[in-house]
Amino acid sequence: MIAGETAREPEAVDAAAGIDIKCVGLTKTFRDFWLRPRVRAVEGIDLEVRRGQIYGLLGPNGSGKSTTIKMILGLVTPTSGRIAVLGRRPRDVASKQRIGYLPEESYLYRFLSARETLDYYGRLFRLPSRVRRERIDRLLEMVGLDAVGHRPVGEFSKGMQRRVGLAQSLINDPQLLILDEPTSGMDPVGARQIKDVIADLGRRGKTVLLCTHQLSDVEDLCDRVAIMFGGRVRAEGTCDELLVQEDRTTIRSDTLPAEVVAEVRDLLARRGIGHIDVERPRRRLESLFLEIVERARAEGVQTSGAKAGGSVAEFLKGPEATDQAAVVGRDDTTRPASAPDSTSGGVDSNLIESLTRRQP
Amino acid sequence: MRNLRWLAAIVVADGLVIASLVALGRPVEATGLVGITAMVIGVLLGIAVIRWALGGATGVVGVARAVVEEAVRMRGTLVLVLLLVVAIPSLPLLLDHSERLAYRMQFLLTWSLGATGLILSLLTIILACSSIGGDIESGRIQMTLVKPIHRGEYLVGKWLGIILFNLLMVALAGIGTATFVRLLAATEATDARDRTAVDHQVLAARVAVEPTPGNPGEVEAAITEAIRRVEEDAPEAFAANPDAARRRIRHEYTWQWHTVTPDTTSIFVFSGLEAVRESVGKGGTVQLELKPRADNVDIDLADVRFAMWLNDRPWPMVGGDHQEQTLSTLAVHVLDLPADAIDDDGVLRVTIANRNLVPAGETHPTAITFSPGEGMRLLWRAGGFAGNFVRGLVVMWIKLTMVAAVAVAAGACLDIPLAILASLVVYATAVGSGFFRDALGLYNMVSSTIGGAIAERVGRTMIMLLEGRWYEAFRMLFGLVTDVALWLTPAFSDFDAVGRIASGMLIPGSDLVACLWRIGLAYPLIIGLIGWAVFERRDLIRSST
Known part of the structure; x- marks a missing residue:
């Protein structure tokens, strides 16, 4: 009976169609103490995030990204519009069982240790104590905090708190992960690692809504992107749709001798292609930095901060068989090159892959 | 582990300090x-x-x-x-x-x-x-x-x-x-x-009861008569707030029968004490608690003097003589009563005769008042300290x-x-x-029900505003807020725990x-x-x- 009733709900229809988040005409106007309209943070947004997608919400500060996320999470009530999350309304407690959320800042109880923090959130998900213990061990290891799990979070650096935040967002093995600026405050190693975790989760079929103003995060990870400004979505599509320059072609090869370059130029000139740039590629600073840190680690240099972190925790499963059918609209050709088909990849292999990929 | 070691060290140090003390x-x-x-x-x-x-x-x-x-x-x-x-x-x-x-x-x-x-x-x-x-x-x-x-x-x-x-x-x-x-x-x-x-x-853990007048019929009749007289003499003033007028008259007469005027005798009755009488027979105690006030128009007096009878028998008797009581008005006095003070019907009649003399150099004798509520109470033990303490x-x-x-x-x-x-x-x-309730109660000239009080205060505020009596209107409005706040908030004093435990009174x-x-x-x-x-x-x- 209940299933029959909920099936008639528009939210449930969205879920059946493999849509994990759907917003229609979403608007939020903040009011001041006297209930006068003060700020129109979000104006008539339509969004659709399908199951298994990594969806980027991109925009400068104050563009309405966080407000949109908070409406999706039920923390803020929309002034108008409709939201469905995992087939339910945002305030519906049942849907939250399968959502993980990392806010834009680390909002943690300073007096609790990392372990107690994760235990607290695990209790809120009603996880039995054995499961909590296992998952906490795995997550702390994954984010590289297993050695400092008993220290109060208040003593942690910003980046370490961020890692605790990421760990708590995964404790319930969520189907839908909502990450607000996940790499803010992280050093490049941590940022890379978090990106690898996100990519891995994406491969496991999790839906990820990534809200950021780090353009590289989006470019590296996202299947689809919405670019927001002034509370509205200004552009939406796959990364390729938005980024491919239709009138340009790039050829990459090993270093070419001057005569080969001359030959190529000649060939292209004969074909009537006039403008050609030939240059030696530069590495990205990120890859250089990561290489130096990796080398230091290999040499056994000690640090008091977070460790490198391990592979993605095993308990973070892919969607169940029934859910698999619902993974529609996943366009693997749009997946960035960092997401190969193999699912065996831990962080380290990803790291190497990404380093290789980044050599233009 | 480190915390435990610290704790152990502190406990040991603590033990040494205690031993040296x-x-x-x-x-x-x-x-x-x-x-x-x-x-x-x-x-x-x-x-x-x-x-x-x-x-x-x-x-x-x-x-x-x-x-x-x-x-x-x-x-x-x-x-x-x-x-x-x-x-x-x-x-x-x-x-x-x-x-x-x-x-x-x-x-x-x-x-x-x-x-x-x-x-x-x-x-x-x-x-x-x-x-x-x-x-x-x-x-x-x-x-x-x-x-x-x-x-x-x-x-x-x-x-x-x-x-x-x-x-x-x-x-x-x-x-x-x-x-x-x-x-x-x-x-x-x-x-x-x-x-x-x-x-x-x-x-x-003691229980306390207050007395009733020795002549309840007369007191009631006097109150009814007084109300009738006020209603006749000042019909308009009475009609403005009959409730408050009745309360004021009752209050006055209650004080009156709690007062023993010079050279007169008053009777205070405690009844329904059958169970108490039985417990006293088995070794329990019954006490009369007195907190007298001396009312003299000329001076403040520190002491009052009176003679007492319990169920018409003079008390206390010292060496065959009826002893008069001289009690300070600055303290609460607890008199342990004899086991047979209460009669077979469970009634104790306390008769007080005012023996205050006209103080030297003054013209008026002194009245003794046992204020309603706390001036005179009969107390007996109804339970032990531990149980009462836990209840508190x-x-x-x-x-x-x-x-x-x-x-x-x-x-x-x-x-x-x-x-x-x-x-x-x-x-x-x-x-x-x-x-607040006690303090405002007397001077609160509005209806005793919250609905009536609100209606009355709002009405009067409007009239005062129309007549331009701003200050009075503000006072009336303040009274309204106080009334509502007091009505909304439960009174902790209705369930006094600390005072009762400290004074050995039972929390029922x-x-x-x-x-x-x-x-x-x-x-x-x-x-x-x-x-x-x-x-x-x-x-x-x-x-x-």
């Missing part, structure tokens, strides 16, 4: 330090028990557990906890040892329990408001409320954690206080009377659960400073409402049930629902983006 012949200080140590260990053990009790994996329990951790790990609350832990065992050090033992014990009970109530109320308000307000302001609440937990469950969790913490603290303070009272009781009393007072007036602690805890509900609701609706302020106002109103089971219902359930439920309704609609983020 004993060796140096300072047993009181040593006892105090033992008490502090015991309280600290009690807090640690109690927290462990609460953690164990809150071991389940549900949203409410998870939130409750986090609040308890906050209570013991945050500096603000920890200071109050330490204050309590140190204050109670230190109180005996403040006692004046030349004072009578019964007074010292009453002082200890009053201050220890009073301080516990005050400190825990403040702690509750600060903890609840800063915990919820802090969650909202810091953004932590976003992390919690995106988990499968209703907003109502979150508030209930906060409340549960705080009242469990309060339960622990009340229990510890109670154990500490009771221990010190017992230790004090075992010391030497000033004299035999002092020892009797300790046993029968402090370490007891339960009442204190129930009051704290109400304070917690108010503070949680305020924290859910308001920013931290405003929430603390609002909670303090409600707490102060609850604590003071008995006093019916009071306990009424307290639990009114202060522990009904009021927190209403205030909690209001807080929840607002919280449910609140946007829980700080900034606008």
Whole structure:
């Protein structure tokens, strides 16, 4: 009976169609103490995030990204519009069982240790104590905090708190992960690692809504992107749709001798292609930095901060068989090159892959 | 492990200090330090028990557990906890040892329990408001409320954690206080009377009744007649507020029959004492408590003089003579009555003859008044100290659960400073409402029902505003706010625990049930629902983006 009733709900229809988040005409106007309209943070947004997608919400500060996320999470009530999350309304407690959320800042109880923090959130998900213990061990290891799990979070650096935040967002093995600026405050190693975790989760079929103003995060990870400004979505599509320059072609090869370059130029000139740039590629600073840190680690240099972190925790499963059918609209050709088909990849292999990929 | 080693070191050092204090012949200080140590260990053990009790994996329990951790790990609350832990065992050090033992014990009970109530109320308000307000302001609440937990469950969790913490603290303070009272009781009393007072007036649970007039029919007739006369003489004034006029006349006549005018005799009757008579026969005691006032138009008198008869027999008899009583008006006097004072029908008639002479150089004799309520009471033992003490602690805890509900609701609706302020106002109103009611009751010239009072005050304010009497209109409006606030807030004084325990008065089971219902359930439920309704609609983020 209940299933029959909920099936008639528009939210449930969205879920059946493999849509994990759907917003229609979403608007939020903040009011001041006297209930006068003060700020129109979000104006008539339509969004659709399908199951298994990594969806980027991109925009400068104050563009309405966080407000949109908070409406999706039920923390803020929309002034108008409709939201469905995992087939339910945002305030519906049942849907939250399968959502993980990392806010834009680390909002943690300073007096609790990392372990107690994760235990607290695990209790809120009603996880039995054995499961909590296992998952906490795995997550702390994954984010590289297993050695400092008993220290109060208040003593942690910003980046370490961020890692605790990421760990708590995964404790319930969520189907839908909502990450607000996940790499803010992280050093490049941590940022890379978090990106690898996100990519891995994406491969496991999790839906990820990534809200950021780090353009590289989006470019590296996202299947689809919405670019927001002034509370509205200004552009939406796959990364390729938005980024491919239709009138340009790039050829990459090993270093070419001057005569080969001359030959190529000649060939292209004969074909009537006039403008050609030939240059030696530069590495990205990120890859250089990561290489130096990796080398230091290999040499056994000690640090008091977070460790490198391990592979993605095993308990973070892919969607169940029934859910698999619902993974529609996943366009693997749009997946960035960092997401190969193999699912065996831990962080380290990803790291190497990404380093290789980044050599233009 | 390191923490345990530290703890062990502190306990050993503590033990050495205590041993040296004993060796140096300072047993009181040593006892105090033992008490502090015991309280600290009690807090640690109690927290462990609460953690164990809150071991389940549900949203409410998870939130409750986090609040308890906050209570013991945050500096603000920890200071109050330490204050309590140190204050109670230190109180005996403040006692004046030349004072009578019964007074010292009453002082200890009053201050220890009073301080516990005050400190825990403040702690509750600060903890609840800063915990919820802090969650909202810091953004932590976003992390919690995106988990499968209703907003109502979150508030209930906060409340549960705080009242469990309060339960622990009340229990510890109670154990500490009771221990010190017992230790004090075992010391030497000033004299035999002092020892009797300790046993029968402090370490007891007594019931008190007030007398009725010896001639109730006449008093009623006089009141009816007086009302009729006022109605005839000043019909307009009476019609303006008949309720208030009747109350004023009844009040006047009640005082009148509690007063023994010069050279007259009055009878005060206590009835329905069959059970008391039986218990007195089995070794129980019955006491007459007197707090006389001397009314003389010329001077203030320190003493009153009168003769007494119990059921028409002169009392007390000393060497065959009827002894007159000379009592100070500055103290409360407790007279132990003989076992056969109450007659077979369970009635005790106390006859008082005013024997005040006209003071030298003055023209008027003195009237003696036993004020209604506290001037004359008959007391008897109805239970032991321990049971009554526990009941008192339960009442204190129930009051704290109400304070917690108010503070949680305020924290859910308001920013931290405003929430603390609002909670303090409600707490102060609850604590003071008995006093305010008494103070305002006499001069309140409006209807005694809240609906009538509101209608009347609003009407009169409008008239005063129209007539341009701004100041009076403001006063009337202020009265309206006070009336409503007093009506809305349950009076803690209706269920006095500290005063009753300290004066060895029984806290009846019916009071306990009424307290639990009114202060522990009904009021927190209403205030909690209001807080929840607002919280449910609140946007829980700080900034606008």
